[in-house]
Amino acid sequence: MDKQSPILELKHITKRFGNITANEDVSLEVYQGEILALLGENGSGKTTLMNAIAGIYYPEEGQIFVNGKEVSINSPKDAYDLGIGMIHQHFKLIDVLSAAENIVLGLKDKRRYDLKAAGAKIREICDKYGFDVDPNQKIYNMSVSQKQTVEIVKVLFRGADILILDEPTAVLTPQETEKLFNVLRNMKQDGKSIIIITHKLNEVLEISDRVAILRKGRYICDIKTSEADTQQLTDAMVGHAVTLNIERKVPVDPKDKIIVKNLTVRDSDGVEKLKNINFTARTGEILGIAGISGNGQKELLESIAGLQKIETGSILFVNEDGTEEELVGMDPKKITDMGITLSFVPEDRLGMGLVGNMDLADNMMLRSFRHGHGLFTDRKAPYELAEQVVKELEVNTPSIRTAVRKLSGGNVQKVLVGREIAAAPTVLMTAYAVRGLDINSSYIIYDLVNKQKARGVAVIYVGEDLDVLLELCDRILVLCDGQVSGELDGREADKQQVGLMMTRLGGAEHE
């Protein structure tokens, strides 16, 4: 790259949320016609930093320069006016409106309101970069990838020169990702600058010209992609080489505990979320479930927990004495009433596993409130349990009476996992148990899961970090598009193999 002046420059940006510092003293430059990858772990402050450029947050300290001039970006509109457009991870589209209506939304021009003209311009943009959008289609009829396309067209329609994409591939199939990357390359050719937020190294290497790395809210370094290698990027991202050293003992006397046969689940729109799933979870074993998020993991765990309406298939629970119980058609209360202790750490902690506005003790009570005498809840036991969890898992909280939503992500997760494990389950299911947690907390969670395994619990561990899955799990089930793409031995599987299976049904021929 020539020594040109940057089109966008951040100087000493600091953004705090209360006592938490999301970004500290970050400085960054973006040049015209380049694709910059912003790399960092979950929670490293990538999205917050970009939101500050896009006008969603206003940074407490620091300056932003566009084309060499200092600017103050107070709203997304200011950002658009400066030619900056961001495609958020959660699409900002309005369901009941059409693509064209969404695209012209918020547009400031003096011309008459004319959806037809807008439609023509949209088609023109689509032809130029190779998109496929029907301007008149309503958003609620669109697939995820179509919605993303609408988002990108929206930004281009506004004449953005700097595009920010927040983890755009997280929701895409490999083919869709490839298509997206082609479009991004076309835009680069056209002189646009693109910032792509990601934590996937292969994508960084494939698409970007330069990588900037954030760690714990701080700017670490930036490297030309052509000079970077995986090891170097990983080191910069996590701070030390990834040698996880998670303890993994050989399972003791595994017995079948949960047998899933031909399980098929549809969502409320009638889309098949799980197709003919078969597998078995065994006692004293950790069964890892790998897959790109949104490929049926949530539905699978919720089916076992009795929270999903099941189309066909059976889920059997094997008792100590070898007899089997059908779990299909049960709800969580019936499952508990049958004497089965099934612990479940769902993905959406404050939306499903916990009640954000209740304190720690009351959240402990979620599992035990039926235990009290007669009409009343027993409030003493949950309080003691909360104290115990706080002590054993080193939860950082002002008090037991603090509302859970006021805790940080890692502490919320400890509260949830602590409660679920305290029930002394026979089956433990966790979804993305370490998402958003720092390294230390993650290890505490691995350790807890391993302890449950040693107790003879059948553990089902849904994860996104392949390195962890490969070091923690005894067996790995790979999901792709709602189907079982393959099942591997955790000790023998390699990362490429799992990666392939995640993106392509069946992956490489194996077993």
Next chain:
Amino acid sequence: MFGFLLSFIPRAVSQGIPLMFGAVGETITEKSGNLNLGTAGIMYVGGICGVIGSFLYETRTGIENMNAFLGILIPLVCCLLGSLIMGLIYCFLTVTLRANQNVTGLAMTTFGVGFGNFFGGSLIKLSGADVPSIALSRTSQFFSAKLPFAKDLGWFGQIFLSYSFLAYTAVAMAIIASVVIFHTKLGLQLRAVGESPSTADAAGINVTRYKYFATCIGAMVSGLGGLYYVMDYASGVWSNDAFGDRGWLAIALVIFTIWRPAHSIWASILFGGLYILHIFIPSGTNLAIKELYQMAPYVVTIIVLIFTSLRNKRENQPPASLGLSYFREDR
């Protein structure tokens, strides 16, 4: 039968016009995501402010010297100002201070109805009338002036042309609101704010400004309903509590028309008809049964409410953010 319709329809229409104003105003408000349960109060305030304006004008100038233009303009401006202030209070509390919309709306109704009755009562006392009402007959004559040729057109004139300018204003408002909401950029952005304020915000739309704007316009339109009621329907006679529960009926209409202002034209006339149906149904000596007929508008609304929730069609649902306040950094 024809004779019945000839006398029934004009009465249903004039009964329906205040509801139409209320419903159109409330629809505009709700499209921005604000559920304003204070509509009943706003309509009272609109009505009484008009009454105050015209009372002052009538008593200062004397009935003989009144000018038709000022006689209409003064109450109109007073009414719009009063309801605008109510709209501003609602917005300040729910948008700027993010207070609960239901509670704010109910407090507005308490305040508005109290305001109307207090000043109504004070004026009654001032005018020294021996009946508990105040009559502004001259102003009412200005307001209820009909089209000059209506009488010459027989039944057609009676059904379609026998109303005052405010009635046609209501219909015009409904049509304008419908066009603006569904066919202009302004309307598109307003719907966006009501559906998803965070999305609208990200698109560079000033959510606060839109909410204020729509709610205040909505309040002013609703307020006209109160003005029409006193000046035209009630022939300039203000008596306390006479406006009754029409404000709530207007809110019911919004649901009944599934948030489409153009539909409120026929729907409010239908409701107006249901409201007075009991007068027309012969019940002989059984007066009690008439009270049951008066349930009709509410029962019909409940049925519509149930049906729209049963059918669950995406386009017929309330604005998605209805009743929720928006705080940017909450996301």
Next chain:
Amino acid sequence: MNRIPLIHISRRKDIVWYKAWLIRIVAIILALVLCGVITMVTTGLNPIKVYAAMIDGTFGTTRRIWMLCQNIAILLCISIALAPAFKMRFWNLGGDGQALMGALGAAAVMILLGDKIPNGLLILIMVVVSIACGAIWAVIPAVFKARWNTNETLFTLMMNYVAIQLVAFFVIVWEVPKGAGKIGIINQNTNAGWFPQVGGSKYLLNIIIVAVLTIAMFIYMKYSKHGYELSVVGESEPTARYVGIKVRKVIIRTMVLSGALCGVAGLLLVGGTDHTLTTTLVSGRGFTGVMVAWLAKFNPIYMVLTSFLIVFLQRGAGEITTAYSLNQSYGDIITGIILFFIIGCEFFLNYKVSFRKSHKEVA
């Protein structure tokens, strides 16, 4: 382009209790000052004298204090009835209709069974019928909400007016004398179905009943399994399902309770004090109760305070209308303004407003 937002608003994490109360008290004082100014401008009266008259009008005589307590009791009864529904995020705006139905039930029993059965049994039937009537009126919208997610705010609101017309119908059916258009005092001669007087006052029994119910509701919401379930449902339905709480069942059960207690309020009005039935018997307490419950953060004990505040304003204003020959509705204006201030001040409890001076200085 180089502007920096002057005011920065952020959500508060916590607020010290005395600060919270300070904010509320300041808000009420500001509201009173504003009301005073408005009083001066519109009526030319000295606001201090007006407020003094209000206090005298509320506490001046024993009878006034009894009336104050009676009014608090009925308003409180409806407010505690609404509280569990609101806690469950079910906007029950139908308190008026439910209480009116309870009143209708009680009056019907008094009129139809009046002197045919022993008084004790009569009162027992009145209790059962009015509770059932209130509960039925509440459970209809609840079933639709639970099953098809029908908007409960609007449904319960409409049910009020259906109830009013139903009462209007029966008032004419049972009118005494024929053609009067009203019922008058029911069983004036026999006092059948009238609640016994306790401590020489017809108000005391009502007050005791409501006091007991308030404490019971406090315990129910805070310590019972049902109370816990309804809070979880209100906070997050997915979480409720996750622990096996049947959301529909909880919604319906809570609304039965809510309607039943509103029914009790109607019963207390008919059997305890008024001994008659009119369409305006409940006089909007269903709506006032919404505000009472919300201002008290759905805590029944705090509701004693908030309902006192509102009843004081209305009673006091009612008394000054006679003292200064103002209009009855003056009280509604004052109540409205004070509510605006209390509603508005909640913002300062939940959010922190800070001013930025330069970009180096951290807010």
